[in-house]
Amino acid sequence: MFQLSNEGKTKVLSKMKRYETKESAIIPALYIAQKENGGWVSDEVVLHLSQLMDIPAVRINEVFKFYTMFNQAPVGKHHVQVCCNISCALNGGRELAGHICKELKIGFNEVTDDERFSVSKVECLGSCSTAPMMQVNDKYHENLTPESAMNILRGLK
Numbered sequence: 001m002f003q004l005s006n007e008g009k010t011k012v013l014s015k016m017k018r019y020e021t022k023e024s025a026i027i028p029a030l031y032i033a034q035k036e037n038g039g040w041v042s043d044e045v046v047l048h049l050s051q052l053m054d055i056p057a058v059r060i061n062e063v064f065k066f067y068t069m070f071n072q073a074p075v076g077k078h079h080v081q082v083c084c085n086i087s088c089a090l091n092g093g094r095e096l097a098g099h100i101c102k103e104l105k106i107g108f109n110e111v112t113d114d115e116r117f118s119v120s121k122v123e124c125l126g127s128c129s130t131a132p133m134m135q136v137n138d139k140y141h142e143n144l145t146p147e148s149a150m151n152i153l154r155g156l157k
């Protein structure tokens, strides 16, 4: 059964005090819990937050399922999100995403056997002038070519 660490619980409770309503702390709480749960939010995570925050699980699920920055299934240690929206698509973003999957020998939303990588296609990440781009965990990588993207990924520990 998932439980936040004591530090995680303290952070969530402090976020709840910061806002006018406790529901406003759902997004930061999901960020904290996702990080502690290896990069994704399971049903157990939602239940734990529901009990900790005294908010019905359905309310937490409404927020969690709306935002794509919260992962609904396990992801790799390095979660690669390739933007395939208009600017990136016009500059090869979709081909880039396909190339990365081919090199890593996985499909979209799959995890490599060694659990190091997962790849997903995402909508605009707000870096259109440096298309095509990808986000790996919290970091942006811009003006990519298939080669430069793979060099970045191969350089990750």
Ligand code: FES
Residues within 6 Å of the ligand: 083, 084, 085, 086, 087, 088, 089, 123, 124, 125, 126, 127, 128, 131, 133
């Ligand atoms: S379209 Fe790719 S970052 Fe905006």
